[in-house]
Amino acid sequence: DADVTQTPRNRITKTGKRIMLECSQTKGHDRMYWYRQDPGLGLRLIYYSFDVKDINKGEISDGYSVSRQAQAKFSLSLESAIPNQTALYFCATSDSWTPDGMYFGPGTRLTVT
Amino acid sequence: GENVEQHPSTLSVQEGDSAVIKCTYSDSASNYFPWYKQELGKRPQLIIDIRSNVGEKKDQRIAVTLNKTAKHFSLHITETQPEDSAVYFCAAHRTGGFKTIFGAGTRLFVKA
Numbered sequence: 260d261a262d263v264t265q266t267p268r269n270r271i272t273k274t275g276k277r278i279m280l281e282c283s284q285t286k287g288h289d290r291m292y293w294y295r296q297d298p299g300l301g302l303r304l305i306y307y308s309f310d311v312k313d314i315n316k317g318e319i320s321d322g323y324s325v326s327r328q329a330q331a332k333f334s335l336s337l338e339s340a341i342p343n344q345t346a347l348y349f350c351a352t353s354d355s356w357t358p359d360g361m362y363f364g365p366g367t368r369l370t371v372t
Numbered sequence: 373g374e375n376v377e378q379h380p381s382t383l384s385v386q387e388g389d390s391a392v393i394k395c396t397y398s399d400s401a402s403n404y405f406p407w408y409k410q411e412l413g414k415r416p417q418l419i420i421d422i423r424s425n426v427g428e429k430k431d432q433r434i435a436v437t438l439n440k441t442a443k444h445f446s447l448h449i450t451e452t453q454p455e456d457s458a459v460y461f462c463a464a465h466r467t468g469g470f471k472t473i474f475g476a477g478t479r480l481f482v483k484a
Contacts, residue, residue: 292471301461301476302416317471349415353472360406360418361463361472 262286265350265364272340273372280335280367282350291333292351292361293317293325302349308333309355340371374399376464378475386483391449393478395462398443402464405438405445406472410459419460420447452482 263284272278282291293305304317306325314325322344324336337344350364377396385391397405403424408416422429422436422445429436433452438445445464449456462475 302474304471307471355468360421361408361416363415363417365415 263350263352263362263364265348265367267367268365269368271370271372274341276340278337278340278369280348280350280369282333282335282364284331284350284352284362284364286352286354286362287330288352288354288362289330290353290355291327292353293323293333293335294349294351294363295319296347296349296366305335305348337369337371340369342371345369345371374464374473376462376473376475378462378478380478381476382479382481384481384483385452387452387454389452391452391456391480391482393447393460393462393480394444395446395464395475396442396444397464397473399464399466399473400443401466402443402473403467404465405436406463406465407436407447408461408463410461410477412458416461449480452480454482454484456480457482 266281289310292307294302303319305323308314308327311327326334348367351361353361375398379394406418406421409419410416420431420434420436422438433450435448459477459479461477463472465472
């Protein structure tokens with residue numbers, strides 16, 4: 260699904276480094292989300308945004324920050340990466356008033372050594 | 373808080389058998405219930421959904437049912453095939469609400 264793209268797709272970084280994951284969408288959706296998935300586990304919400312001026316913390320926001328640069332762009336930053344942030348990160352989008360599901364990006368596999 | 377419980381966490385069936393995954397939601401105002409399939413190493417993808425004004429919906433070998441009174445909804449896969457092996461997530465959403473609440477996922481194994 261090329262409507263939601265994520266960069267990079269894979270990243271290995273060292274403890275203490277700052278890293279940014281980027282997400283772009285062409286679906287015209289107003290809502291964007293960042294989820295984290297650990298091996299064998301479900302989706303945990305990090306941050307979500309309902310429009311450019313709206314940013315909300317999810318259930319596991321500590322150690323992360325986000326920026327909604329435009330309706331189509333939502334980036335996730337790890338200010339000082341730590342090994343337990345090693346995970347698969349998904350960006351997702353949805354529409355507020357005509358829900359037809361959530362569209363996920365291809366994921367970014369992040370390894371912190 | 374709002375939550376969605378999903379059972380079972382793991383399900384193993386023989387090819388050709390049926391599989392049923394059940395979810396229960398807590399927010400009675402939820403009115404949209406999507407199901408996602410996540411193959412190994414891939415993104416979750418919407419496979420079917422149901423809205424609160426409908427009790428059942430079918431799409432080929434998959435069907436969803438909704439019982440609003442009991443706040444239960446289920447995914448039914450008939451004539452399972454090895455390619456159905458994946459993790460399935462249910463979710464509940466309220467139009468205009470804050471966010472979609474996901475279940476914890478069910479790992480389905482279809483044995484050939």
